[in-house]
């Protein structure tokens with residue numbers, strides 16, 4: 001781990017300001033070179049930390065943003081467990097990103113998954129595949145319109161880390177960690193509720209131009225030490241190694257408390 005990419009802050013307000021600075025800078029650079037900004041957002045604690053300062057910034061070309069979800073729980077879009085619903089409340093409701101550039105799961109496909117769960121494995125495979133393929137098509141519509149691409153290359157992926165080391169909906173020791181092809185995967189046995197979700201695969205994560213992990217609070221101390229300072233770690237977040245892109249860590253002092261790596265405090 002390049003210690004200069006670990007940024008620590010004495011409180012979450014300062015963290016949010018620097019995270020917004022980085023996001024604005026990457027948005028400007030991406031729009032300048034590609035005329036759009038493609039970003040993947042996670043759920044959990046991230047939307048609030050991301051939006052608290054960013055939503056008040058001026059001069060952002062929101063109409064050039066294309067937003068995907070790094071993972072999504074397979075619940076209706078207005079359900080309290082939905083990552084979309086959380087991002088809407090914290091972020092989308094406050095900024096003018098065009099609705100058709102916020103790419104959600106297709107909620108009309110959820111009832112057939114519910115029915116499939118009653119029927120068994122084969123039916124679940126079929127119903128979940130439809131949801132996965134629908135989301136992959138949405139990625140294709142943005143990333144592969146001109147040339148076929150092996151993996152989408154996001155301008156920025158914003159990731160969280162669970163206390164168990166999971167990121168997106170990629171959980172420790174889960175077979176999904178071994179996927180080397182495919183953009184989106186279904187998980188039906190998430191150890192963190194709700195159990196049914198979709199997630200970006202590790203290759204999609206690792207192909208991004210920029211990846212920013214955001215983690216706060218005492219509860220993340222031990223897992224961050226393992227992920228950042230143990231090069232042998234097989235925890236999901238420790239398997240994030242951008243192929244050519246940049247990796248950033250945004251931590252508050254509480255989360256970073258056990259790290260011995262050199263820390264810096266400003267990103268730009």
Ligand SMILES: O=C1O[C@H](COP(=O)(O)O)[C@@H](O)[C@H](O)[C@H]1O
Nearest residue numbers: 042043044045046160161162168
């Ligand atoms: O279940 C999830 O958890 C992770 C981590 O959440 P946090 O609250 O500990 O930050 C999140 O990144 C992911 O998107 C979400 O579905």
